[in-house]
Ligand SMILES: Cc1ncc(C[n+]2csc(CCOP(=O)(O)OP(=O)(O)O)c2C)c(N)n1
Ligand code: SF4
């Protein structure tokens with residue numbers, strides 16, 4: 245695993261701390277983890293690639309408030325990109341609207357800061373049309389669980405290939421402190437001056453019920469844990485989601501301290517089954533067990549961190565590819581235009 249960075253979130257993004265030296269080296273094309281295009285055309289030798297460095301993937305100066313948890317998320321993401329050496333032109337970052345959703349501005353890759361709550365439908369189209377791309381989504385609790393809550397469910401049940409990182413700060417940050425779907429009861433905000441009265445969404449339960457095939461939870465104060473989970477989510481085929489407690493120091497400070505050992509809290513990591521036949525393994529969590537995941541999700545705040553659920557179900561990308569191939573066979577390999585022309589001819 246990567247060394248534990250002993251720096252503040254802001255330093256992690258802005259200083260010279262680097263996993264790898266930024267000297268230009270060459271790596272072989274199609275480095276570890278790159279998605280395949282599935283093309284049958286003969287291989288054309290690619291010129292040697294520039295090594296992907298933090299410098300090459302850093303786009304703009306993050307505009308978050310000093311101390312915002314989102315800095316650490318960005319730092320973790322940079323480290324995963326550097327570690328995996330993905331083909332630079334295949335990295336896509338997408339987001340809705342919110343402080344957290346500014347993320348694509350800060351990554352030098354293809355990306356879009358899209359409509360509030362609509363990152364999943366946009367990402368679905370991109371993922372299905374271009375399965376060779378690495379589609380990463382970033383956003384907040386409002387974007388993902390409120391206005392985009394329904395899109396999240398459908399992306400999950402369809403199991404469309406993408407990795408969605410939800411930066412949950414229990415508040416609407418960008419619009420300056422309204423109650424969000426994850427704000428706890430009693431939280432005082434501009435929309436609930438006397439304290440929130442509505443039952444909050446439980447993100448893990450929502451995602452399990454929605455049908456996501458990789459569901460995990462982490463904390464922005466633990467960069468190594470974030471890196472591990474982003475890598476696992478990335479390796480998963482299908483709809484992978486990570487909820488990350490990421491503090492809004494401006495409008496809901498200290499709320500995640502109970503899970504931050506540096507602030508007197510405790511960060512309890514899910515112990516996953518090793519299937520080694522030992523008695524202690526009986527007590528460990530089976531990530532394929534939906535009910536066990538649901539039980540973990542029922543633990544009181546701050547709960548536990550790690551992978552709650554992971555299952556192997558065909559992605560829509562795989563199913564659609566198969567369906568297209570079968571249809572092509574049925575139509576004798578006709579081109580799209582020929583199929584369209586035949587349909588029009590029938591309508592005459
Ligand atoms: C359709 C629409 N409705 C409402 C808004 C206003 N708006 C922008 S961001 C936001 C909520 C942001 O909260 P969250 O997603 O939790 O992100 P954070 O800023 O906390 O990171 C709202 C309500 C909008 N831009 N578009
Ligand atoms: S308002 Fe909150 S969420 Fe937005 S940048 Fe500032 S600290 Fe971060």
Ligand SMILES: [Mg+2]
Pocket residue numbers: 342384385386411412413414415416417424
């Ligand atoms: Mg928020």
